Amino acid sequence: MKNEEVRMTTKDIIKPENLVYQKPEIMNDVPMHYCPGCSHGVVHKLVAEVIEEMGMQDKTVGIAPVGCAVFAYNYLDIDWEEAAHGRAPALATAVKRLRPDRLVFTYQGDGDLAAIGTAETVHACNRGESIAIIFINNGIYGMTGGQMAPTTLEGMKTATCPYGRDVKLNGYPLKITNILKELEGTRYITRQSVHTAAAVRKAKKAIRKAFENSMEDKGTSVVEIVSTCASGWKLDPVQANEWMEKNMFPAYPLGDLKNVE
Amino acid sequence: MFTFPLVYSFTYYSFTKIKKIMNEEIKLMKGNEAIAHAAIRCGCDGYFGYPITPQSEVLETLALEKPWETTGMVVLQAESEVAAINMVYGGAGTGKKVMTSSSSPGISLKQEGISYLAGSELPSLIVNIVRGGPGLGTIQPSQADYFQTVKGGGHGDYRLIALAPASVQEMADFVGLGFDLAFKYNNPVMILSDGIIGQMMEKVVLPPFRPRMTEEEITEKCPWAAVGKPAGRKRNVITSLELDASLMEQNNHRFQKKYRLIEENEVRYEEIECEDAEYLLIAFGSSARICQKSVEIARSHGIKLGLLRPITLWPFPSKIINRYADKVKAMLSVELNAGQMVEDVRLAVNGKVKVEHYGRLGGIVFTPDEIVGAVEKMRNEE
Ligand SMILES: Cc1ncc(C[n+]2csc(CCOP(=O)(O)OP(=O)(O)O)c2C)c(N)n1
Numbered sequence: 001m002k003n004e005e006v007r008m009t010t011k012d013i014i015k016p017e018n019l020v021y022q023k024p025e026i027m028n029d030v031p032m033h034y035c036p037g038c039s040h041g042v043v044h045k046l047v048a049e050v051i052e053e054m055g056m057q058d059k060t061v062g063i064a065p066v067g068c069a070v071f072a073y074n075y076l077d078i079d080w081e082e083a084a085h086g087r088a089p090a091l092a093t094a095v096k097r098l099r100p101d102r103l104v105f106t107y108q109g110d111g112d113l114a115a116i117g118t119a120e121t122v123h124a125c126n127r128g129e130s131i132a133i134i135f136i137n138n139g140i141y142g143m144t145g146g147q148m149a150p151t152t153l154e155g156m157k158t159a160t161c162p163y164g165r166d167v168k169l170n171g172y173p174l175k176i177t178n179i180l181k182e183l184e185g186t187r188y189i190t191r192q193s194v195h196t197a198a199a200v201r202k203a204k205k206a207i208r209k210a211f212e213n214s215m216e217d218k219g220t221s222v223v224e225i226v227s228t229c230a231s232g233w234k235l236d237p238v239q240a241n242e243w244m245e246k247n248m249f250p251a252y253p254l255g256d257l258k259n260v261e
Numbered sequence: 262m263f264t265f266p267l268v269y270s271f272t273y274y275s276f277t278k279i280k281k282i283m284n285e286e287i288k289l290m291k292g293n294e295a296i297a298h299a300a301i302r303c304g305c306d307g308y309f310g311y312p313i314t315p316q317s318e319v320l321e322t323l324a325l326e327k328p329w330e331t332t333g334m335v336v337l338q339a340e341s342e343v344a345a346i347n348m349v350y351g352g353a354g355t356g357k358k359v360m361t362s363s364s365s366p367g368i369s370l371k372q373e374g375i376s377y378l379a380g381s382e383l384p385s386l387i388v389n390i391v392r393g394g395p396g397l398g399t400i401q402p403s404q405a406d407y408f409q410t411v412k413g414g415g416h417g418d419y420r421l422i423a424l425a426p427a428s429v430q431e432m433a434d435f436v437g438l439g440f441d442l443a444f445k446y447n448n449p450v451m452i453l454s455d456g457i458i459g460q461m462m463e464k465v466v467l468p469p470f471r472p473r474m475t476e477e478e479i480t481e482k483c484p485w486a487a488v489g490k491p492a493g494r495k496r497n498v499i500t501s502l503e504l505d506a507s508l509m510e511q512n513n514h515r516f517q518k519k520y521r522l523i524e525e526n527e528v529r530y531e532e533i534e535c536e537d538a539e540y541l542l543i544a545f546g547s548s549a550r551i552c553q554k555s556v557e558i559a560r561s562h563g564i565k566l567g568l569l570r571p572i573t574l575w576p577f578p579s580k581i582i583n584r585y586a587d588k589v590k591a592m593l594s595v596e597l598n599a600g601q602m603v604e605d606v607r608l609a610v611n612g613k614v615k616v617e618h619y620g621r622l623g624g625i626v627f628t629p630d631e632i633v634g635a636v637e638k639m640r641n642e643e
Pocket residue numbers: 066067068069085108109110111112113136138140141142143144149
């Protein structure tokens with residue numbers, strides 16, 4: 001690329017016509033508690049952008065989980081309910097049934113969705129509740145300090161499997177979305193990531209589709225985001241991305257698992 | 262000259278009375294069915310439940326009535342009591358009038374959600390048609406969930422407003438009352454009943470139809486509800502979480518202040534033949550119904566026996582019980598458990614008179630004569 005193509009002065013840059021990107025208004029101006037390199041912040045931003053672009057701020061009820069995203073309600077300027085650990089899909093079920101014209105989504109970690117809340121998740125999906133589930137799969141319990149999650153990979157070390165996950169002892173990594181796609185109530189099940197600019201764009205599209213399905217009463221949509229937990233994995237942010245590509249993606253391959261048009 | 266208005270008013274009176282009775286629709290039904298009908302009539306927006314004996318008729322009756330086609334009320338069979346109570350949390354968080362019902366083992370599962378409802382100050386109604394425990398226990402009636410209801414059940418310093426119906430009529434009436442109290446104080450309310458009141462059939466006058474709350478009414482009554490944030494208002498967040506301990510202490514102080522207010526304003530009880538009583542039975546719910554007969558029998562034997570029936574188990578009618586402690590020779594707390602409410606009676610009496618307990622356990626119900634026998638024994642021991 002030749003230099004003259006991007007020769008812009010500061011004066012030019014701040015002109016409104018040259019604006020190419022800005023923080024969504026729905027994102028509050030507060031520091032996030034997420035660790036450097038964590039995927040949560042990026043996914044929050046995508047959710048905010050989609051709500052804003054759909055013009056749905058006044059019609060959206062978000063359900064926050066127990067997990068690192070418990071404070072999601074501090075970051076997105078929408079109405080929220082904070083659920084007990086794992087119960088978000090039950091809350092979302094009632095909100096959507098009682099207020100069918102609302103955009104209702106849950107935002108859950110792998111422990112929340114696939115361990116303590118498995119029953120609530122499976123049954124909300126099986127009933128085909130028209131809710132969107134944003135599922136952050138980082139293979140670990142971030143909030144409580146890095147214990148084993150249902151999605152922890154075989155051999156992966158955590159605080160409660162310090163010698164690596166032994167499937168004889170702890171069972172196998174739970175591919176919960178593979179199960180959810182078999183349920184007749186689900187409409188759209190996809191597995192995405194946010195580790196590159198291209199991946200972020202695709203993940204945003206997926207979230208948009210899930211939110212539109214909620215508004216069009218099309219049944220349950222689940223957007224799994226295979227995510228990093230640099231702190232929990234004890235890696236730096238760049239290493240975490242590399243580790244995820246090398247180890248998480250083979251176990252949790254990206255792409256649509258189900259898309260009923 | 263003067264007879265005309267008299268005759269007129271007499272015929273008018275009897276006409277309106279008949280009309281009133283017709284409007285009142287006296288029905289014969291089970292306590293559980295009365296709960297369901299009352300829910301539809303008092304403008305309930307949603308019911309979330311899971312089958313368990315002896316309360317399944319609540320969900321069954323609602324399913325049969327299909328209120329979603331008439332009042333628009335949502336009725337949903339959840340996958341568990343845990344899910345059901347969390348659906349109640351979700352619905353209540355959006356300002357809707359929602360309820361659930363279950364029986365003891367299911368109510369144990371609901372305790373997580375009940376604690377969260379109390380912590381997030383969400384108005385809601387929970388019905389417990391108690392059966393004998395512990396564990397899976399029996400499907401026969403019991404009052405062994407008294408402690409669980411009034412002393413906690415879930416974690417944290419919280420209180421449930423607890424209503425104890427003693428008839429099918431009160432089962433119907435307390436649904437509306439329960440919701441009114443829940444919304445007055447932004448607090449979960451429990452109807453603590455049992456397999457006797459839930460299963461027995463009695464005459465009942467169902468409450469008149471009240472429309473469901475409009476969106477305007479919800480906005481006015483529940484400005485905190487999470488319904489979607491319009492421009493110009495701060496976002497509403499329903500949560501019980503506060504990691505800053507000093508703020509969490511403030512939250513707790515706010516709850517306690519509310520609980521003191523409830524204790525001041527909402528104590529309910531009934532006095533039966535208490536006026537000249539030398540001995541006093543204290544009993545709630547189905548036990549109180551049985552005790553009513555015991556009072557009759559005792560009085561025919563020349564024993565001046567009265568009955569004080571707590572209607573609210575929390576707030577407990579401590580003051581009135583304390584006042585009777587100055588008048589009577591002894592009190593007998595009659596309960597279908599091993600002695601739970603008797604602790605609150607003793608606290609109220611504070612040592613002024615003897616307070617004893619008489620109970621049957623595990624689903625066995627006492628006869629009125631048995632209770633009279635216990636009173637006579639207490640009398641002889643003096
Ligand atoms: C009933 C209950 N059990 C346990 C906890 C403790 N706890 C809080 S967060 C969490 C795990 C969260 O992990 P995950 O859902 O994977 O989300 P992450 O923090 O990784 O984003 C646990 C076990 C709790 N709050 N409530």
